[in-house]
Amino acid sequence: MEDVQVVAMLVRRCIAGDAAAWEEIVQNYNRRIYNICYRFAGSADDAQDLTQEVFIKIYRTLSSYDTHKGAFATWITTITRNLLVDHFRKTKQDRMTDSLDAAPSDHEDAHPLSDRIEDKSAPPDSRVRSRQVGETVHAALAKLSPELREAVILRDLQDMDYRDIATALRVPEGTVKSRINRGRAELARLLQRTYRQVM
Amino acid sequence: MPEQPSHGMQCHEFDILLADAFDGILSGSQLDRFQAHARACPACGPLFADAEAGRNWLKSLTEVEPPAGLVENILASTTGIATSHLRHLAPSTRPLTSWLERLQASIAGLVDPIWGTVRQPRFAMSFGMAFFSLSAVLSIAGVKPADVRQVSLRPAAIRHAYYNTQARVIRYYENIRFVYEVESRVREFKRATTPAEPAPEKQKERKNDTSGEPEQKQERNYSQSDNHLILAGAPLAPSDDLPVVSVTTYRRFV
C-alpha cells in the first residue's frame, strides 16, 4: 500500500508546481485507474479516454485532497468512480449490453462462442484457454448492472477493503457487501447460461 | 429475498456475513449458524453457491497492460509537457553544454505544450476547422499568399487594401445566394488550379509525392458537382477577380 507521508509529499510538490512530482503520480496510478476503467467501460478505447479524463480531474482538484481524510488511492478511486458514473449515464450502456459474443477487446481477442466449442475438442492450450475464459468473464462483467459491477471490480479486481469501497461509492459497508455478493452471483449465473448454451 | 429465519439467522444477516465467509473471517457459533442457514434456506443456499462461483470466475481476470503512450498523453493533457521533456528538466540529467542544445531545449519548451495540446484529437479537430474557416475567408476575400510578401504596410496602402477587400466581399455577397456561392466556389477552385498546373516534367515528380494525391481526388469530386451547375443565376465574376489561391493550396502553402 501507499506510504501516506510519501504521497502527501508528492501531492504538496505537485500543488507547488513540480511537474516531476505530477509525473510520478501519473506513473504510479495510471495502471490502476486504467484497469478500473477498462473493466467497467468494457473497451480499451473508452478506458484510455476515461483514464485521461480522470487524471485531468485529479490534476485540477489535487489541492482539495486532504491526507487526513483517507488514502490517496481511495481518493483517486472515488474520482474515477464518479467519472465512470457520468460516462455510464451518457452512454446509457447501449454498447455494453450487447451479447456476450460481440465483445471485441484489444486485450483479449474476441472469438465467437462457436470457436470456443471447437476448442473443447481440440487439445487445450492452457494459455489460449485462460485468455478465452478471461474474455468471456470480461464480457459477462459488462452485463452486470453498474452498481454491482463497480462493487465487484473494486473488491475482486482491485482488492480494496469494504470500508474504502464504501467511501468511494458513498454507501454503507453493508450495502457494499450485499452488492458484491449479488454481483458475484449474477456473474456466475450469466456465465453458467453462456456455457450451457455452448454445450 | 424472503426474510425467513432459519437456524436463528435472518437472510439479511446471512447476506452481510456472506462476504466475510469468503474472506475466512467467520468462526465459532457464527460460522455454524451461517452454514446451517446456507443448507436450509432456499434463497441463500443458491446465493452462496453462485457467489462463490462468480468469485472464482473473477480470478481469471488478470490486470491488463495500459496502452503505450498513455502516460505521455496524460502528461500532455494536464501539464502540457511530455515525459521526455520532464527528463530534460530533471536535475540528474547532464547540463546542456552547447549553445545549439540550449537553443533546441528552449524551443522545445515553447513548442511542446502547444504541440501537445494540438495533438489531442479534440483540439486537432478544432484547429483544423479554425484553419479551414480562416483559409476559406481569406480565399473569398481574395487574399493570395504569394501577395503576402509584397504587402505594403504604409497606412495608405493598408487603407486601400482594406477598401478593396471590403468592396470585393460586398460585391460577392450581394450578387449571389448561398447555393450559388458554394457552386461558384467550386468553379473558381477549378479555374484557379488549372493554370497553376505544374509543367509536364514537374508532374512526374508529383506522382511520387503522396501529399498531392488527396488534392487530386478532391478535384475529382469537385468536377463531379461541376456537371450539375446551374449557371443561369450565378453571376460570372471577371476572371481576374477570382481568388487564385484555393483552400487546399493555401493549406499546403502553410
Ligand SMILES: [Zn+2]
Ligand atoms: Zn436465507
